[in-house]
Amino acid sequence: MYNKQLDAFIHAAELKSFSKAANLLYITPTSLIQQINLLEHHVGVQLFVRSPRGVTLTKAGESLYQDAKNIIRLSNNAIERAQMLGGNNDSGIRIGTSLLTKCRYLPDFWARMIEVYPDTEIKLVSQKNPEQANRQPLSDLGVAYEMQEGLYLSEFYRGKCNFLEFRxxxxxxxxxxxxxxxxxxxxxxxxxxxxxxxxxxxxxxxxxxxxxxxxxxxxxxxxxxxxxxxxxxxxxxxxxxxxxxxxxxxxxxxxxxxxxxxxxxxxxxYGLIYALELSNQALKFVAIIRELLM
Missing domain, CATH: 3.40.190.10 (Periplasmic binding protein-like II)
Structure with missing residues (x-):
């Protein structure tokens, strides 16, 4: 969904070398340099300062580098979210978990889910670095995982998720x-x-x-x-x-x-924090939890 020349650009920027970036991407240095040249021609500015010691980003290159990483992340997230909502992946119901978001109540609920829907697959997804997760709350919700158990921090989470209270x-x-x-x-x-x-x-x-x-x-x-x-x-x-x-x-x-x-x-x-949009399996799981909580 994004121009693959950005991959070559990012690796070259991080490694400060066209040849090292080419090795990482399993292509020839000539092929990588062609991709960089095409990208520079497309954006209309020079992105790298070339020297015998390697390459460094220009001011314009530094700006594109930051934006390019976001473009790739958003593109990958969009694909994963579409696959999840379209039912085109086999990942089952993905539940995020970490030291502070342990599954304390959910195992009882998913036991009932499996009774009703025997083909259900529950997958626990280890959440990313806790510090990053807390500074960017729920950034992976609906992408890497569909739900998690934990505290509802009202001002932080409002509008970013749904919440079903356990207690x-x-x-x-x-x-x-x-x-x-x-x-x-x-x-x-x-x-x-x-x-x-x-x-x-x-x-x-x-x-x-x-x-x-x-x-x-x-x-x-x-x-x-x-x-x-x-x-x-x-x-x-x-x-x-x-x-x-x-x-x-x-x-x-x-x-x-x-x-x-x-x-x-x-x-x-404290309860279930779940994405604003869910796969069909996850919607059934939330419905069962609601029923058991009544």
Whole structure:
């Protein structure tokens, strides 16, 4: 769906060598240079500075390089999405999973799905680098996978997906066994005075913002913003002897952190996050989940 000369261009730009790019693409250097020349003629500008030491991008080439990567990604995504919705692939129902999006409830639902539709195939897809996934939320939803289980971060996800709630998950206080508050059975806001708590930054989730509003009534509590949750946040909490405010359902993420109930009714929606457009199999799966939740 895109001009294949872009592949030659991108490899040459990254390797800074026409010959190395040609070897990678299993073509001759002459053939690759012809493709680059044709591309430069097509766009009407010089893309590379040639020298005996190799090639480097011109300013115009640098601009095209960034755009070309996006063009290829969007083209591949479009093909995958069309194949998924058209039923022309054999990948079954693809469910994204990672450390923070484990399938905790879905196995019971897909067991029922297989009872009703024995030919159903469930495939678990390992989600990409967690940091990238959190900075670009749901960018692979509807492309690499059709659904995932997890928290619904209302402000981040609104308009980008559908959501089917399984339950409201309590927000808790996680800390190391060395923390002065570790012996308490539950944590009140008064207990948190003088301590640093890690909390999802404002504007991502109505549920977390509601908790933040309550915390801000206690000026002696220091709130440290986090952009997203990943394993590094849990490790930082332990190493710096801080308190992490996180959902109770993640109590198994870091085995050395102790999770304590937080006094007050602070919860976050947890359930099925699924693409705005689904394959026929996935639509049937969502219908079965709805039926079982009733």
């Amino acid at each position: 409201q998950v309590p927000l808790c206080a996680a800390m190391s066994s060395d923390h002065p508050l570790h012996h308490l059975k539950s944590i009140s806001f008064a207990n948190l005075n003088g301590y640093t708590v890690l909390l999802l930054r404002r504007g991502i989730s109505e549920s977390f913002d509601f908790l933040r509003n309550a915390l801000e009534q206690y000026p002696e509590i220091e709130i440290q913003d986090i952009d997203f949750y990943d394993i590094n946040v849990f490790i930082s909490c332990e190493m710096n002897n801080q308190i992490l405010l996180a959902p109770e359902i993640w109590k198994d993420i870091h085995p050395t952190l102790l999770v304590h109930p937080l006094e007050g009714n602070f919860t976050v929606p």
